[in-house]
Amino acid sequence: KAGVTQTPRYLIKTRGQQVTLSCSPISGHRSVSWYQQTPGQGLQFLFEYFSETQRNKGNFPGRFSGRQFSNSRSEMNVSTLELGDSALYLCASSRDSNWSPYGYTFGSGTRLTVV
């Protein structure tokens, strides 16, 4: 079966611009989570969506937002980009509504560079 698909793979943006990243989960998975990975901070949780509802949010400023569509695909948006937003953004999907003993399946990520 197809894995988690993230687009685009690479993105270069200028400070002050905004960006939208896309994630298509595994078919049948209704939970989509987003993580930011940087060398200094490691993997940090951004937010999680289940059935189009945001159920949990990490400690990130309001410039970071997301949404989920009825087909479970998700997008995240970052407005007014800052240099520190340069990171690998990872999307993960899982089939369960709460905790996932089956683990999460991650996409390959979108590498965002802000210049």
Add this chain to the structure above:
Amino acid sequence: TQLLEQSPQFLSIQEGENLTVYCNSSSVFSSLQWYRQEPGEGPVLLVTVVTGGEVKKLKRLTFQFGDARKDSSLHITAAQPGDTGLYLCAGNAGNMLTFGGGTRLMVKP
């Protein structure tokens, strides 16, 4: 805020050696997962441990969950160059994962 501390941060060993990676927290997690990540890719799940004291084996990899469900370890026997990568532990609390800082392992032939 729940934190997971992993040690060591870096490990460089020769092929055939054994190693252990530790993951510690002051918080209790409902489950703990270990992932391996290669450059340019997302983390890939290796194992999920749920019960305190649980031990799981995956070929040369042995995972243990502490009795109090606050810590875990990953032991690799006879490491091979193919084991090279970033190993991440992640605690599951509700519908989010809290990741440790990772252990970057390099196995030299």
